Amino acid sequence: MSLFGLGNRNQKTFRPKKNAPSGNKGAQLKKHIDATLGSGNLKEAVRLPPGEDLHEWLAVNTVDFFNQVNLLYGSLMEFCTPTTCPTMSAGPKFEYRWADGVQIKKPIEVSAPKYVEYLMDWIEVQLDDESIFPQRLGTPFPHNFQDIIKTIFKRLFRVYAHIYHSHFQKIVSLKEEAHLNTCFKHFTFFTWEFHLIEKGELAPLIDLIESILHAH
Numbered sequence: 001m002s003l004f005g006l007g008n009r010n011q012k013t014f015r016p017k018k019n020a021p022s023g024n025k026g027a028q029l030k031k032h033i034d035a036t037l038g039s040g041n042l043k044e045a046v047r048l049p050p051g052e053d054l055h056e057w058l059a060v061n062t063v064d065f066f067n068q069v070n071l072l073y074g075s076l077m078e079f080c081t082p083t084t085c086p087t088m089s090a091g092p093k094f095e096y097r098w099a100d101g102v103q104i105k106k107p108i109e110v111s112a113p114k115y116v117e118y119l120m121d122w123i124e125v126q127l128d129d130e131s132i133f134p135q136r137l138g139t140p141f142p143h144n145f146q147d148i149i150k151t152i153f154k155r156l157f158r159v160y161a162h163i164y165h166s167h168f169q170k171i172v173s174l175k176e177e178a179h180l181n182t183c184f185k186h187f188t189f190f191t192w193e194f195h196l197i198e199k200g201e202l203a204p205l206i207d208l209i210e211s212i213l214h215a216h
Contacts, residue, residue, distance in 0.1 A: 042182075046190040055141040058149050059133055061190060066123055066152075068183050069159050073116055076163065079170050085112035090161035090204035112162055119155050126152070153196040160184050161204040188212045 048057050073080070087109060088096040097107035098118045110118065126132050132142055142148070163171065163180065171177050188209050191197045202209055 042186045042189050046186070046193045055145055058146070058194065059141070062133075062149055062152055063127060065156060065187055065190070066120075066127065068187070069156050070120065072163065072180060072183060073159055075174065075176065076167050076170065077113070079167060080113050080116075080162075082111035082113060085162070085166055088112045088115035088158065088162060089165065090158065091165040094161065094204045096158050112166070116159055116162075119159070123152055123155075150196050153191050154198070154201050156187070157191070157197055157201065157205075160187065164205055164208070184208075185212050 046061075048054055088098070088111070090096075095109075096115060098110050098115050099105060099107040100118070100122050104118075126148065130136075130139070132145070132148060134141060164184075168177070168180075171180050184205075189212070192209075192213060199206075
């Protein structure tokens, strides 16, 4: 069973898997990620490899984390419904509304599955946009690339926050908690290493995050 596969039992993904951006370069970096993850040291695995371009590294990892969250959420789709989760929440204190600034300018309250659907569509449009995620080696990234990435990671975090707060018991009953925890640990180390999410945004899972970061 691979780190990112949920075994053979359930290979449903919420969206088709995305390939690494920027052609061969992305594929090489993806191999580096897989190789370093195999070593089990997630803290080391997230670091920028020597001599590599920061934007390339952020881009390949963004695709990877998008695929991971897709797979995780895909395994919960039958349990996360508009009836069970009428709002996109992370415990009683946090509720997320959807706006993309284009089609939906004013934040709207939607069910958790609808929020995740909007989110994945929104991320996918950006991953497919070559002016944001260039496919050709040497094509420059946009000047606001890190801001775009930060918004993607901030919103992907909300899916983890919802899963932990609303569906953790279900994950335990499916015996997937070790997989969920490993994925989230990898996500936490990566976003922390590159300062991608403001601390205030992490509040719904801050205890878990601090225990991950300070574990010896």
